[in-house]
Amino acid sequence: xxxxxxxxxxxxxxxxxxxxxxxxxxxxxxxxxxxxxxxxxxxxxxxxxxxxxxxxxxxxxxxxxxxxxxxxxxxxxxxxxxxxxxxxxxxxxxxxxxxxxxxxxxxxxxxxxxxxxxxxxxxxxxxxxxxxxxxxxxxxxxxxxxxxxxxxxxxxxxxxxxxxxxxxxxxxxxxxxxxxxxxxxxxxxxxxxxxxxxxxxxxxxxxxxxxxxxxxxxxxxxxxxxxxxxxxxxxxxxxxxxxxxxxxxxxxxxxxxxxxxxxx
Amino acid sequence: xxxxxxxxxxxxxxxxxxxxxxxxxxxxxxxxxxxxxxxxxxxxxxxxxxxxxxxxxxxxxxxxxxxxxxxxxxxxxxxxxxxxxxxxxxxxxxxxxxxxxxxxxxxxxxxxxxxxxxxxxxxxxxxxxxxxxxxxxxxxxxxxxxxxxxxxxxx
Ligand SMILES: Cc1cc2nc3c(=O)[nH]c(=O)nc-3n(C[C@H](O)[C@H](O)[C@H](O)COP(=O)(O)OP(=O)(O)OC[C@H]3O[C@@H](n4cnc5c(N)ncnc54)[C@H](O)[C@@H]3O)c2cc1C
Ligand code: FES
Ligand code: FES
Numbered sequence: 095x096x097x098x099x100x101x102x103x104x105x106x107x108x109x110x111x112x113x114x115x116x117x118x119x120x121x122x123x124x125x126x127x128x129x130x131x132x133x134x135x136x137x138x139x140x141x142x143x144x145x146x147x148x149x150x151x152x153x154x155x156x157x158x159x160x161x162x163x164x165x166x167x168x169x170x171x172x173x174x175x176x177x178x179x180x181x182x183x184x185x186x187x188x189x190x191x192x193x194x195x196x197x198x199x200x201x202x203x204x205x206x207x208x209x210x211x212x213x214x215x216x217x218x219x220x221x222x223x224x225x226x227x228x229x230x231x232x233x234x235x236x237x238x239x240x241x242x243x244x245x246x247x248x249x250x251x252x253x254x255x256x257x258x259x260x261x262x263x264x265x266x267x268x269x270x271x272x273x274x275x276x277x278x279x280x281x282x283x284x285x286x287x288x289x290x291x292x293x294x295x296x297x298x299x300x301x302x303x304x305x306x307x308x309x310x311x312x313x314x315x316x317x318x319x320x321x322x323x324x325x326x327x328x329x330x331x332x333x334x335x336x337x338x339x340x341x342x343x344x345x346x347x348x349x350x351x352x353x354x355x356x357x358x
Numbered sequence: 359x360x361x362x363x364x365x366x367x368x369x370x371x372x373x374x375x376x377x378x379x380x381x382x383x384x385x386x387x388x389x390x391x392x393x394x395x396x397x398x399x400x401x402x403x404x405x406x407x408x409x410x411x412x413x414x415x416x417x418x419x420x421x422x423x424x425x426x427x428x429x430x431x432x433x434x435x436x437x438x439x440x441x442x443x444x445x446x447x448x449x450x451x452x453x454x455x456x457x458x459x460x461x462x463x464x465x466x467x468x469x470x471x472x473x474x475x476x477x478x479x480x481x482x483x484x485x486x487x488x489x490x491x492x493x494x495x496x497x498x499x500x501x502x503x504x505x506x507x508x509x510x511x512x513x
Contacts, residue, residue, distance in 0.1 A: 100360060100377035100423045122424070129419045130401055132378070142377060144424060170413070194489025195467065196404065199413045200420070274402075276488065 095132045098139050102147040106230055106253065109143055113251050116141035121253065123166055123205035126197050151204070151255060154178060159261055159288065161185070165204025165254040173198065184265035184283065184356070185223070188215050191269065193276050204254040207239070210246050210301065212332070213277040217294075217302035218267065222282075224289025225259045243300040262287030264316065266356035268349045269297070272336055279337050280345040284308075284353045286316050293350060298331050298342045308350050318351040362426050366391070367435030375422045382406045382417035384425075385432060393433040393462050397491070404490035407463035408432045414470035416489070433462035436469070445469050445507040454503035456494035464490050468504045477508055 099116075103109040113119045120139040122128050123146070131137045145151060151166040154175050161182055163172060172178055173190035192198055192206075192215050206216040207227065220227065220236045227234045230253045239247050248254070262285040269281030278297030285292050293308040311324045328343035337345070363372040366389060373388045385391045385408070394417055397405030401419040408417045409431040436443035445465050448454065455461040464487070471478060471486045478486065483501045492500060 095378045098377045100421065102423070102426065122421075125419060125421065125424065126401065129380075129421070133399070142421075146424065194404070195470065195486055196407060196414050196416045196489045197401070200415055 096135065096138045098132075099141045100144065101141060102144040104147050104149070106148055106151075106255070109145060109148055109253060110230060110251060112141065112143045113253075116143075119143055121145055121208075123202040124168065124200040125205075126193070126201040127205060127209050127211070145204075145253070156181065156261075160258045161261060162256050162258045163203050164256050166202050169193075169198035169201050169203070169206075170195070172203065181261050182223070182259060182265060184262075184267045184285070185219050185259060188219050188267045188283070191215065191271070191276065203257060207257070208246060208248060208254055210240055210244055211277070212243050212300050212302070213272075213279070213297045215267075215269065215278060215281055215296065218278075218281050218283040218296040219259070219294075220257060221302050221304060222267070222292050222294030223259045223262055223265060223285050223287075224292055225257050227254060228256045228258065229254055237304075240302050245301070260288045262289070264357040266353040268352040268356055270345050270349055280342055280349050282346060282349040282353045284312065284350060284357065286312070291316065295346055295350075298346050300330075300332065305346065305350070308346075312354065316354065316357075318354045321347060321351050321354065360423060362422050364425050364427060365429045367431055377421070377423060379422045380418055381408070381410075381415075381420040381422050381425050381430070384422035385417060385430075388422075391432050391434050395459055395462055397459065397463075402489075402491065403460070404463040404467060404487075405460055407466040407490065409466060409470065412470075412473070414467050431466075433466060436465070443469070444510045445472075445504070448503040448507035448510060449500070452499050452503040452506055454495065454500045460490060460492040460494075464492065464500055468500075468507065471504070472508055472511060476512060478505070480505065 117140045119141040122144050152164045169189045169192045179186045225236045265285035267283040269278040280298045281296040283294045291313045293305045296302045311320045326343045326346045328339040331339040331342045333339045359374045395405035397403035406417040411428045
């Protein structure tokens, strides 16, 4: 790891200023992705700006039919939060299945979605629940946020501050985990509610995506049986040492059915 | 260079470090607390687990600067007045270690588990240990030790 200047600003404005003033600045939240990247020299920023001192970026509240989760809220806090557990149990369950306890104690929602790892869990929740990403500059609909592999709609200097999840009538998440890392080989979040009937798939392709076929099948009949007749195309899905595209396509269907069944 | 200050095992410490200095390097190389091990250095194995403000964390994946102002507890901070912590005593009693390399991280992780769940089932213990790898024991006696410690700590 190359050395860098470390900063811990106390406000969002100061963080913005440090970021725009640095020749190659980067934000750090939990560091669960950034620090391994620094060690591998995949990233070598001049300045690392720690968001943990910025007030108001962490915590969970309910307002206007939505659960608002601060960007700096660690996965463990989402998993055990009473409001999330009661109102969107699928989100609490998803957070509880990320990595291991130490990763969940440090890793954050904002860091996860800003990174947009194709095998990460949270992108499926944000897209599958039709959430809205709030930043220091604007609000971004989930459908516009995840733009490609490790790519998002975030601009230079833009900082995720919170994510607002509309409370669904029903939602379920199931993933087929990589047994070593617990990342998703395939993860599917299904929901029905104010954002419509949505099926978001992570792990299977280069970026989280919605499955139109599965959504159509569930729109009329929100049951696992409604998915029996649907076959998911393998075209465009990932093939790697963990699973072929054909196997991933099969898993998308199986995980979707289990996710619907998990809705109760 | 920057100065970081924190409390480590109840003692206030302050040292000059580089921005890139990891918490585990700070503990081992700056403070000489070599009980916290480095196994993988890639956030997989859990040999480096310590507590930061009471929650378990992988010290190889945390900058010393990020721990500024926190209370850090390492394996050296568990025993009180020369007496092993019940978790350490249970690992000894139930042969929860062989080479001992993973043990400090296992013990620190397990102590965090019992804080959240004082009476975990065998499955809950095994799930909690997702981030702690052991190449020797096959985990069986580690699980036994943790459940025994839970009983001992319950009184
Ligand atoms: C062993 C291990 C297992 C894991 N398993 C899983 C798993 O099963 N599922 C899963 O989904 N994830 C998994 N992860 C990743 C984990 O969830 C990370 O927490 C997450 O990817 C990044 O969050 P972070 O807060 O640590 O971000 P950081 O590492 O601090 O930052 C990641 C990136 O996001 C940027 N960033 C951070 N916060 C913001 C913000 N508020 N606004 C804009 N940009 C920001 C940073 O600049 C950086 O580029 C695992 C990680 C490890 C180490
Ligand atoms: S040395 Fe930190 S997790 Fe392996
Ligand atoms: S006792 Fe040797 S690695 Fe666990």
